């Protein structure tokens with residue numbers, strides 16, 4: 005039986021009577037890359053702090069690899085990269101990592117390979133005060149990876165990074181998950197998450213309103229799939245007529261379908277044979293899915 009890396013059961017947290025985390029439950033397995041999404045103030049950071057044992061919940065329970073949050077076992081098994089990382093500016097990158105390695109009871113010799121992995125080998129002897137934001141973030145990731153944690157929590161790890169640095173962060177996330185650790189990351193950068201996470205959790209006003217793989221959330225949301233059927237201008241009317249619907253647009257006919265009638269619609273298009281030059285299929289984006297679940301929750305509230 006697989007032991008979940010993280011189990012959150014009916015967790016509640018109030019601040020001055022206001023619900024920040026409202027009866028949230030989910031469980032994460034080893035090797036999963038999970039995105040935690042939500043508007044500003046939805047409760048993501050509060051949930052992270054409860055999982056890490058920095059904050060006490062007002063109800064429910066959390067277990068990190070079957071240990072209580074904040075216990076020695078949980079601290080050894082987990083790692084955290086906060087949204088803004090701050091390190092003593094007078095220390096070099098190597099000194100910072102060696103310091104954290106000692107703090108985690110690991111050998112300081114773990115520092116250099118990790119610095120190399122995050123692309124900071126050449127800057128290892130430079131003071132952190134001279135690092136750019138992207139370099140500090142990569143140092144933060146290296147710090148989070150000391151001791152091969154089995155649960156890695158990343159709070160908006162790509163905010164403020166350039167495209168290459170973002171790519172490096174996602175490559176590292178992929179590597180961490182490949183060796184069996186669980187990665188839970190919060191982010192507002194939905195487009196880049198789409199192909200780089202396995203599962204989506206959406207928080208809205210402290211409530212968990214979605215928890216599934218993107219394809220199933222798309223189907224559940226029932227959002228339209230947009231099809232664009234390319235044809236010649238002479239065949240446009242015939243294609244639109246034979247499909248019985250669609251908007252004619254220069255050299256293409258655009259139509260919507262749902263995931264349940266997608267195959268049927270594609271087979272109707274393919275029966276048009278040589279009249280069709282090409283087809284574009286646009287599934288609803290993570291942005292569309294996120295908007296759908298957030299707005300449903302807003303309306304219910």
Ligand SMILES: Nc1ncnc2c1ncn2[C@@H]1O[C@H](COP(=O)(O)OP(=O)(O)OP(=O)(O)O)[C@@H](O)[C@H]1O
Pocket residue numbers: 019020023024042043044045046047048049050051
């Ligand atoms: N220490 C605190 N005292 C009082 N209220 C707090 C405290 N920490 C968080 N809150 C409130 O709890 C709610 C959830 O905040 P949280 O920081 O968890 O949201 P978030 O989803 O991480 O937001 P963001 O995307 O802006 O980082 C907000 O209404 C926030 O104002």
